[in-house]
Amino acid sequence: MAWLQKVKRAYIRHGLQNYKIPAALWQEIESEMPLLARYTPHQKIQLRILASRILRKKRISAVKGFQVTDHMRIIIATQTAIMLFGLMDAEQDLSFDWVGNWHEIIVYPYAYRAHHNQVQPILGGLLGVETPTDVIEAGKTFYQGPVIINWNSDAPHPLRPQANQVLLHELAHKMDMLNGDINGYPPLHHNMNSKDWYEAFETAYNLLNRQISKRRKPAINPYAATNPAEFFAVCTEYFFEAPEHLNKVFPAVYRQLSLFYNQDFLRAV
Numbered sequence: 001m002a003w004l005q006k007v008k009r010a011y012i013r014h015g016l017q018n019y020k021i022p023a024a025l026w027q028e029i030e031s032e033m034p035l036l037a038r039y040t041p042h043q044k045i046q047l048r049i050l051a052s053r054i055l056r057k058k059r060i061s062a063v064k065g066f067q068v069t070d071h072m073r074i075i076i077a078t079q080t081a082i083m084l085f086g087l088m089d090a091e092q093d094l095s096f097d098w099v100g101n102w103h104e105i106i107v108y109p110y111a112y113r114a115h116h117n118q119v120q121p122i123l124g125g126l127l128g129v130e131t132p133t134d135v136i137e138a139g140k141t142f143y144q145g146p147v148i149i150n151w152n153s154d155a156p157h158p159l160r161p162q163a164n165q166v167l168l169h170e171l172a173h174k175m176d177m178l179n180g181d182i183n184g185y186p187p188l189h190h191n192m193n194s195k196d197w198y199e200a201f202e203t204a205y206n207l208l209n210r211q212i213s214k215r216r217k218p219a220i221n222p223y224a225a226t227n228p229a230e231f232f233a234v235c236t237e238y239f240f241e242a243p244e245h246l247n248k249v250f251p252a253v254y255r256q257l258s259l260f261y262n263q264d265f266l267r268a269v
């Protein structure tokens with residue numbers, strides 16, 4: 001239905017006019033975010049459009065007493081856009097299905113203490129059950145509810161020895177929840193195979209746990225060994241922030257995440 005496409009495009013254009021990220025601010029963001037450097041000029045335009053649409057669609061607010069500036073909002077929206085880039089058409093897709101289970105990101109200035117349910121692995125790590133725990137958190141995600149991040153872990157800077165990008169991590173949990181349980185198994189695309197996914201993730205998860213139990217140097221942040229859900233979220237951080245490292249230590253996981261996020265940073269664009 002061509003007319004419907006036309007209406008959709010007009011709607012998106014209208015939105016973009018109202019919420020376009022100012023050029024000066026976008027240039028600042030571009031120079032600050034190393035994650036943007038791997039995209040072509042055309043792809044960066046698409047990312048700017050997508051980030052503008054995210055700003056229009058989602059609320060980004062702060063806890064009392066903390067100020068979220070426009071600059072911070074744009075950084076958060078751009079990181080979200082980078083994650084969604086391969087999953088939706090920046091200009092045409094109205095659905096926002098991949099981020100359909102949250103409406104707000106709440107920004108804390110620092111890590112906070114909270115009581116929550118933590119997922120514990122069962123059946124050799126294939127499934128998880130929730131148990132209440134009290135922990136210092138950098139971010140938090142609810143089934144139905146906002147994404148909570150801590151700004152101090154989320155300021156953009158060059159690749160770290162251990163990737164810990166809170167927003168990428170929490171959004172990965174949200175995507176994991178789209179098909180029900182938070183278990184490290186998000187809804188896969190038609191061109192993907194769940195057996196390949198399980199094999200890649202289970203092998204890598206078991207290897208990481210073996211490295212930790214034998215007191216060897218863990219291949220990635222040992223927090224990933226907590227349970228399969230955390231493993232998926234931490235691997236997502238590495239996929240975007242340190243793809244070469246992830247591909248070196250867990251190539252099959254890199255391949256599956258490349259299919260899932262529909263982006264491949266190791267192949268020339």
Ligand SMILES: [Zn+2]
Nearest residue numbers: 169173230233
């Ligand atoms: Zn987590």
